[in-house]
Amino acid sequence: MIMDDYKFLFKVVLVGNAGVGKTCLVRRFTQGLFPPGQGATIGVDFMIKTVDVGSEKVKLQIWDTAGQERFRSITQSYYRSAHALILVYDISCQPTFDCLPDWLREIEEYASSKVLRVLVGNKIDREDREIPTVVGEEFAERHNMYFLETSAKESDNVERLFMQIAEDLMKQARSRDLPRYDSNTTTIDGKTSTISDFSCCSK
Amino acid sequence: MHFEIMDYELPTNFDVVVVGTGIIESIISAAASRIGKTVLHVDSNNFYGGLSSSFNLESFLKLNIEKRKSICMEHSSLNDTETFFPINNSDFTLDEVTHQWNITNKNKNYSDEENSAQEDIIAKEICAKKWLKDDLLKESRKFNIDLTPKVQYARGDFIELLISSNIARYSEYRSITRVLTWFNNTLEVVPCSRSDIFANNKISIIEKRILMKFFTSLDDNEDLIIKDYASKTYKCFLTDKKLSKNLIHYILYAISNSTDSTLCLEGIGNTKKFLKSLGRFGKTPFLYSMFGSGDLPQEFCRLSAVFGSVFALDQPIHGLILEENSFKSILIGKQKIKAKNFVLGLNLTPDFFLNKVKKKFISRGVFITNKSIMDSDNEPLTLLLYPAENDKNPCTVLELPWLSSCCPKDTYLVHISCNQINNPEDDLKHCVKNLFTLNEDFKAFKPLIFYSSYFSIPTNSDENVNLHDFNNLFICPGPDSELDFVTAVSKAKELFLKMYPDDEFLPRAPDPEEIKWDGDEEPSDIAQ
Structure with a gap:
């Protein structure tokens, strides 16, 4: 097993309506690609990118919805243990903005109350904007969220979005204000070394 | 290109349609999706897991009310060669959930003049936190109350499957701290x-x-x-x-x-x-999944979705359509969805395929208490295997501390289960009486029950299913009374291999680092 060279690992999850560009944001950030190749998203669970915050290496594990948002059927377990949550809408599509309260309800129900929440208006490269920046800003402020407008296509603010999240989570980690996911749990990865307390059956 | 905001129309052609999100259905869904089959996975409930689900306190309290109405189907969409089999929608048959509160909303003041100052100090020491009903309701989302609690053997088939399929990465587990038994009228730690x-x-x-x-x-x-x-x-x-x-x-x-x-x-x-x-x-052979057993089917659903399955909860599922000698489609809402194979939970199976046998149940009790059944320095996660007594069946007692993410701090969530003889309350009362107290006497040695609930889980296996010669319908049994998911894993594997005899059952899913990406894009496209 390769020892990873990072100090912090944060789980970032994306939510929002289908088609707002969640996968594009992730692929743009982690691979610098747009549009993402169609076939390859099958089997992709989460993407990983290690970034430098100050002198520290921070590993971001970025989870996508796997299409379960299409019929409002995201598993609750998707939200568990998330450190940051990115709620995405499409600035050229009013209904994706109108659904935000529904998403917030779901987030409040299943995510940790301390999760870092970021509202993202994506597709600012488009000419047919329907949601003015200030409307997004106000919504974010009202719900105590960070706000950023991005274009995965033009790579506007994408790096900044994830770097901001990494920096903020680092700050929280330093002040011990992260959602507390108790480290005493067992992660089953099959690599766990066996404590041989009772080796009777193997004689 | 403009994306549709919300699809209300499901795609209409699949290799497999899976109905119900219990553990067996979910494992089969993941296995089929994993080998590249197109899968539609639907549930008539608006939550995952069916009778294997977990609920927060508020949702749990509403379980009785939210019984689904049976759905009328529309025959108009059928043609002459088709026969319609309505699916049995008595789906969520928890019709006798009882709820009892043993605490009120009024704060019982322990510093009343009647009580001496000394008693007041003892009260504070013994029961650090006084809970009111409203306090617990306010913490509702910290509860994850299992309908069918399960522990897993660390080297049992379920954990091995999680590891071999690489599904283990979706969740965290907690070791059961100790195994207890009831012997000579007292609790004893079982040396492991x-x-x-x-x-x-x-x-x-x-x-x-x-x-x-x-x-x-x-x-x-x-x-x-x-x-x-x-x-x-x-x-x-x-x-x-x-x-x-x-x-x-x-x-x-x-x-x-x-x-x-x-x-x-x-x-x-x-x-x-x-x-x-x-x-x-850990020190005992058992693991319990953080946030409750209800997350376990979801892990398989997530993998299924990652490999391309379409998921839709809260669907008006009417029934199956038979044409000639096999099932051709399923009627969901007004849509007729075609598939080669259909996987159904037993509770949704059309009556036609069920032999009339006596239904079997698990008697369940759920309790919120103030402390552990046996004092301990740390916050223990306890499995008590309570032996059969006189005319009572053996009971499985699982006591969860807040560290399991199933209840708020300073409370314990206790699950008791046994194979039903009479009714839940009657089947479990000897065990409840020996372990807990309802008397709010703060000097009591036993844990105080704040809240209790009783209900029955139907647990019929597939022995009463008769599929005649229809070979593209697969029926998954509901919850069983095993401690773990060993039977569920073997059943899922059996049904999957019946459907796809030449394929591998849940081969290891790749880690993100191992995925080969399309070579379409030029490396120069990499930003910055």
Whole structure:
């Protein structure tokens, strides 16, 4: 097993309506690609990118919805243990903005109350904007969220979005204000070394 | 290109349609999706897991009210060659959930003049936090209350499947801290490991040696055991081994989770399973999933979705359409969805395929209490295997501390289950009476019950299913009374291999680092 060279690992999850560009944001950030190749998203669970915050290496594990948002059927377990949550809408599509309260309800129900929440208006490269920046800003402020407008296509603010999240989570980690996911749990990865307390059956 | 905001129309052609999100359905869904089959996975509930689900306190309290109405179907969409089989929508048959609060919303003031100052101090020491009903309701989302709680053997088939399929990365587990039994009217810790046995002061040094020898000898003389004890009970075998009464109790009722009538080979198998799982992740052989057992089916659904399955909860599922000699489509809302294979939970199976047999149930009790059934320095996660008593079945008691992410701090969530004889309250009352108190006397030694609930889980296996000659319909049994998911895993595998005999069952899913990406894009496209 390769020892990873990072100090912090944060789980970032994306939510929002289908088609707002969640996968594009992730692929743009982690691979610098747009549009993402169609076939390859099958089997992709989460993407990983290690970034430098100050002198520290921070590993971001970025989870996508796997299409379960299409019929409002995201598993609750998707939200568990998330450190940051990115709620995405499409600035050229009013209904994706109108659904935000529904998403917030779901987030409040299943995510940790301390999760870092970021509202993202994506597709600012488009000419047919329907949601003015200030409307997004106000919504974010009202719900105590960070706000950023991005274009995965033009790579506007994408790096900044994830770097901001990494920096903020680092700050929280330093002040011990992260959602507390108790480290005493067992992660089953099959690599766990066996404590041989009772080796009777193997004689 | 403009994306649709929300699809209300499901795609209409699949390899497999899976109906219901119980554990077996979810494993099959993941397995089919994993080998590249197109899968539509639907549920008529607006939550995952069906009878294996977990709920926060508020949702749990509403379970009775939210019974689904049966849905009328539309025959108009059928043509002459088609026969319609309405699916049985008595889906969520928890019709007798009772809820009792043993605390009120009024703060009972312990510093009343009647109480002496000294008693007040004791009250504060013993019960650090006084809970009111509203306090618990305010913490509603910290509860994850299982309908069908499960623990997993660290080396059982379920955990091995999680590892081999790489699904383990979706969740975290907590080791069960201790296994208890009820013996001579008191709670006893069951010695699990070598160090436990040596530390145990209830058994003599001689007994310790005998017990160690017994454990190490289980693999020997297997042929002899098979020959001599094929039709005899495990209890008989243990007695013949000249084990003392309390050793027999530990091995029979706790370690092998057996009863007086369990056959010898089954008992030995269970004992070995227990011993084999020791020391892998913790001091006992058992693991419990954080946030409750209800997350377990979801892990498989997530994998299924990652490999391309379409998921839709809260669907008006009407029934299956038969044409000639096989099922051709399923009617969901007004859509007729075609598939080659159909996988259905037993509770959704059209009546036509069910033999009339007596329904079986698990009696369930759920309790919120103020402290553990047995004092401990840390916050223990306890499994108590309560042996059969007089005319009562053995009970499984699982006590979860807040560290399991199933209840708020300063409370315990207790699940009790047994195979039903009369009704839940009656089946469990002896056990509840021995473990808890309802009397708000702060000097009481036993945990105080804040809230209790009783209900029944239908647990019919597929022995009463008769599929005649329809070979593209697969029926998944509902919850069972096993401690773990061993039966569920083997059933899912069996059904999957019946559907796709030449394919591998849940091969390991790649880690993100291992995925080969399309070579379409030029490297120069990499930003910055």
